[in-house]
Amino acid sequence: MPGSGAVTRNTLRQQIADALRDEVLAGRLPPGTEFTVKQIAEQYGVSATPVREALVDLSAQGLLDSVQHRGFRVRIFSVDDFRGMVEARTLIVDGIFRRLVERGTAPGSGEMLVSVRRRAEEARRAALSGSLEVLIGYDLRFWRELSALVGNVYISEFLHRIRVQCWVFAVPYLQREPELHATLWSGHNELVEAVTLADANEVRRLVHAYNQHGLDWASELTAAGA
Secondary structure, three states: OOOHHHHHHHHHHHHHHHHHHHHHHOOOOOOOOEEOHHHHHHHHOOOHHHHHHHHHHHHHOOOEEEEOOOEEEEOOOOHHHHHHHHHHHHHHHHHHHHHHHHHOOOOOOHHHHHHHHHHHHHHHHHHHHOOHHHHHHHHHHHHHHHHHOOOOHHHHHHHHHHHHHHHHHHHHHHOOOOOHHHHOOOOHHHHHHHHHOOOHHHHHHHHHHHHHHHHHHHHHHHHOOO
16 A cells, blocks of 8 residues: 555654653653664664654654764753743643633543543552552543643643653652652542532642642752752
8 A cells, every 4th residue: 555654654653752752751761861763773673764753753842852973862851940841831731720610621521531530540549659650651641631621632732741741850859759659749539520510719729739739849859959
């Protein structure tokens, strides 16, 4: 079939990008790690072209830096970068939930809301048990599906990108926490319930607490000399 090679290559490109993103989010490729297209191609047993395209995609998403004549490096975010992410996230999330409470969810979103509730419960369990890698997966799905309820793919995708960057920054620090469950936010269920009930005040309170949680943690890192 004409074009089938391109489809295969694009699928492989996405698979490689997803796999590398998961490695970064799991902390197995820490910030500052450098690698070449050749190294990744050999690791996955594929040609250089889809690897190069995947790495360019991850660079465009802000997760990698291109290092001249040396390949790519996992981006190092500072505490100030994280604060900026939280500020951007705050503005977007506040707008999302104001829209959801005032106008309701997009048509046909009943099934999506059921899925969001499942993600919320799994994310809460992972947070309370301190299962960081499990939490990240469910947390990203939770926010992506919840933001999709407004029916605007641009908002959903932008928020997802910021959340991935937040986790890339946070993972190396969180992995050192002796009492991880005490550090992680676990209000997913309460937020879904407030959105479902269109309780504007409770939504506002929970979103504020969520964002303040990130800022307070950033202040703790600064105080500790991070």
